[in-house]
Amino acid sequence: GAVVSQHPSRVICKSGTSVKIECRSLDFQATTMFWYRQFPKQSLMLMATSNEGSKATYEQGVEKDKFLINHASLTLSTLTVTSAHPEDSSFYICSAIGLAGLTDTQYFGPGTRLTVL
Amino acid sequence: AQSVTQLGSHVSVSEGALVLLRCNYSSSVPPYLFWYVQYPNQGLQLLLKYTSAATLVKGINGFEAEFKKSETSFHLTKPSAHMSDAAEYFCAVSMEYGNKLVFGAGTILRVKS
Numbered sequence: 361g362a363v364v365s366q367h368p369s370r371v372i373c374k375s376g377t378s379v380k381i382e383c384r385s386l387d388f389q390a391t392t393m394f395w396y397r398q399f400p401k402q403s404l405m406l407m408a409t410s411n412e413g414s415k416a417t418y419e420q421g422v423e424k425d426k427f428l429i430n431h432a433s434l435t436l437s438t439l440t441v442t443s444a445h446p447e448d449s450s451f452y453i454c455s456a457i458g459l460a461g462l463t464d465t466q467y468f469g470p471g472t473r474l475t476v477l
Numbered sequence: 478a479q480s481v482t483q484l485g486s487h488v489s490v491s492e493g494a495l496v497l498l499r500c501n502y503s504s505s506v507p508p509y510l511f512w513y514v515q516y517p518n519q520g521l522q523l524l525l526k527y528t529s530a531a532t533l534v535k536g537i538n539g540f541e542a543e544f545k546k547s548e549t550s551f552h553l554t555k556p557s558a559h560m561s562d563a564a565e566y567f568c569a570v571s572m573e574y575g576n577k578l579v580f581g582a583g584t585i586l587r588v589k590s
Contacts, residue, residue: 403580453520466578468520
């Protein structure tokens with residue numbers, strides 16, 4: 361139980377284009393989803409927290425207009441990287457916290473490798 | 478602000494030897510503590526968590542960790558390393574259920590045959 365998926369697993373795009381990454385909780389309802397970014401050989405850095413039906417809360421230094429987050433349902437959150445540039449190339453990982461019984465642990469997706477050319 | 482320090486960015490052990498990965502946290506109140514493992518190009522898998530119950534926590538794959546409030550530590554151990562344990566390990570802290578995690582820098586474990 362408590363499986364989180366991400367799609368796509370890997371994406372390559374040209375500079376200036378937008379990329380959408382999906383995060384789904386497959387077997388539970390996620391009240392809260394988190395988006396992290398991990399640069400090579402570094403730890404995970406929280407970008408934003410999203411709750412179903414409300415606006416995401418962004419961490420200091422993360423541009424909310426560049427990294428658009430939508431948490432439209434209890435099983436789906438999306439991260440859109442707008443006008444991507446090479447410095448946005450990174451490993452993006454989402455996590456989810458569920459309802460009763462799953463509220464104290466974040467379950468992580470497998471990650472999405474974004475490469476901006 | 479919370480912070481997590483993992484001593485040793487790389488740890489190398491022989492197969493069958495004890496694994497000890499160190500984690501210290503800074504917090505004015507006992508937090509919730511987690512250990513996650515990450516294999517190359519994959520997401521994180523929860524190994525174990527401390528949520529104010531027993532101070533010695535047993536996790537998956539033979540790992541365990543002990544919460545020591547006096548030392549603000551939550552070190553991860555495994556009595557006998559296996560080749561499949563080679564991965565990167567992250568210690569993380571959260572101040573409340575369902576809240577954001579703050580991660581340590583990670584420790585890469587190498588297991589030698």
